[in-house]
Amino acid sequence: MTHILHRSIGPDLPRAVSGEGVWIADAQGKRYLDGSGGAAVTALGHGNAEVLDAMRRQMDAIAYAHTSFFTTDAAESLADRLVGLAPGGLEHVYLVSGGSEAVEAALKMARQYFVEIGQPQRRHIIARRQSYHGNTIGALATGGNEWRRRQFQPILPETHHVSPCYAYRDMAAGESPEEYGARLAVELDETIRRLGADEVIAFVAEPVVGATLGAVTAVPGYFRAIREVCDRHGVLLILDEVMCGMGRTGTIFAHEQEGIAPDLVTIAKGLGGGYQPIGAVMLSDRIYRAFAEGSGLFQHGHTYIGHPIAAAAADKVVEIMARPGMMENVQAMGERLQSGLESRLGQHPNVGDIRGRGLFRGVELVADRDSKTPLDPALKTHAKIKKEAMARGLMCYPMGGTIDGVRGDHVLLAPPYIIAPEEVDILVDRLGDAI
Numbered sequence: 001m002t003h004i005l006h007r008s009i010g011p012d013l014p015r016a017v018s019g020e021g022v023w024i025a026d027a028q029g030k031r032y033l034d035g036s037g038g039a040a041v042t043a044l045g046h047g048n049a050e051v052l053d054a055m056r057r058q059m060d061a062i063a064y065a066h067t068s069f070f071t072t073d074a075a076e077s078l079a080d081r082l083v084g085l086a087p088g089g090l091e092h093v094y095l096v097s098g099g100s101e102a103v104e105a106a107l108k109m110a111r112q113y114f115v116e117i118g119q120p121q122r123r124h125i126i127a128r129r130q131s132y133h134g135n136t137i138g139a140l141a142t143g144g145n146e147w148r149r150r151q152f153q154p155i156l157p158e159t160h161h162v163s164p165c166y167a168y169r170d171m172a173a174g175e176s177p178e179e180y181g182a183r184l185a186v187e188l189d190e191t192i193r194r195l196g197a198d199e200v201i202a203f204v205a206e207p208v209v210g211a212t213l214g215a216v217t218a219v220p221g222y223f224r225a226i227r228e229v230c231d232r233h234g235v236l237l238i239l240d241e242v243m244c245g246m247g248r249t250g251t252i253f254a255h256e257q258e259g260i261a262p263d264l265v266t267i268a269k270g271l272g273g274g275y276q277p278i279g280a281v282m283l284s285d286r287i288y289r290a291f292a293e294g295s296g297l298f299q300h301g302h303t304y305i306g307h308p309i310a311a312a313a314a315d316k317v318v319e320i321m322a323r324p325g326m327m328e329n330v331q332a333m334g335e336r337l338q339s340g341l342e343s344r345l346g347q348h349p350n351v352g353d354i355r356g357r358g359l360f361r362g363v364e365l366v367a368d369r370d371s372k373t374p375l376d377p378a379l380k381t382h383a384k385i386k387k388e389a390m391a392r393g394l395m396c397y398p399m400g401g402t403i404d405g406v407r408g409d410h411v412l413l414a415p416p417y418i419i420a421p422e423e424v425d426i427l428v429d430r431l432g433d434a435i
């Protein structure tokens with residue numbers, strides 16, 4: 001019997017009692033390989049002594065300091081480190097306590113930026129269909145995932161949605177990746193014009209789509225074309241790296257691999273590595289200066305922003321992930337995971353696509369490989385895979401029927417960056433058995 005309102009109400013969940021490396025043990029002593037990092041959270045695995053030590057030292061020093069009175073060494077050090085690691089153009093950091101908070105803050109920052117520079121008429125946000133940007137009401141309104149939105153309609157504010165970059169399903173026969181990316185940029189351009197080019201605030205997108213589509217990378221050139229369209233109309237580009245950022249795809253920032261400079265980037269999940277809830281918005285100097293030279297106040301804030309213990313944990317997590325060898329391991333183990341999945345599941349009649357980047361991989365399931373017909377949502381295949389995987393001691397992140405109610409099931413994999421080759425092989429075996 002539980003008194004907690006769990007997110008899915010049903011049979012009692014196993015109780016997680018301890019964690020070590022990529023493994024979690026429940027109260028019965030059963031061990032689970034953390035193949036999804038929870039939900040792309042546990043970047044360094046469990047029980048990292050250095051992170052625990054950094055948290056302990058911070059707790060000894062001071063538990064909490066309100067950010068309207070104080071800054072702390074922990075928060076300053078984390079911000080310095082993030083700016084130092086960013087590929088350029090992102091020079092300031094606004095700390096929050098999670099992904100949805102980061103997206104909310106970025107949206108409000110973008111909106112207020114235009115107020116500060118005398119363009120208060122800009123009011124539209126454009127995002128992509130089938131996207132997820134968080135569960136608070138503003139972040140939910142930004143996402144284009146109908147399944148998540150439908151019970152809460154009408155949601156404020158109104159967001160406009162364009163097509164995601166999802167080559168497996170949407171690239172036309174005979175179309176090249178370049179033509180497909182260019183077609184999507186034209187769609188964004190037309191949407192901005194239709195709304196009124198001087199009334200649009202921002203375009204929001206995940207560089208690699210996580211929860212809703214399952215580790216879908218953009219075609220080469222897509223983000224450069226999108227950046228050009230945004231620049232043409234003075235629209236800000238917000239990249240949501242809550243899930244795909246902080247080393248997950250083999251570089252600290254996912255957009256490093258797209259060769260573009262966004263105006264705002266949201267990060268969370270891997271930033272705290274699961275040791276503490278934390279998120280952040282990184283912003284360009286242009287945006288910072290508008291606030292500094294304008295009202296001098298970003299009209300936003302939560303009690304726990306810049307929490308010193310969360311900042312100390314994240315500062316150590318990021319320091320460790322940036323050490324030589326860590327991103328190389330993400331890339332090498334990511335390749336091993338991809339080829340393991342391809343040899344184990346590549347011929348499976350219900351596996352349509354195996355994809356992703358770094359330790360962020362997705363397996364899309366279909367009823368038929370040729371027609372790519374999705375599985376019947378009523379079968380709830382994703383829920384069955386989750387159950388079968390847990391029975392075999394594997395945590396993976398299956399999703400399904402949530403993508404406009406039509407597109408199908410997929411399994412997202414996002415293990416900790418410290419995963420060893422033999423653990424990748426166990427992951428592949430257990431997932432193969434479960435599927």
Ligand code: PMP
Binds near residue numbers: 099100133134135
């Ligand atoms: N944006 C993206 C891309 C996400 O994947 C998520 C979480 N799955 C969020 C935002 C929201 O983050 P949180 O759950 O920490 O609020």
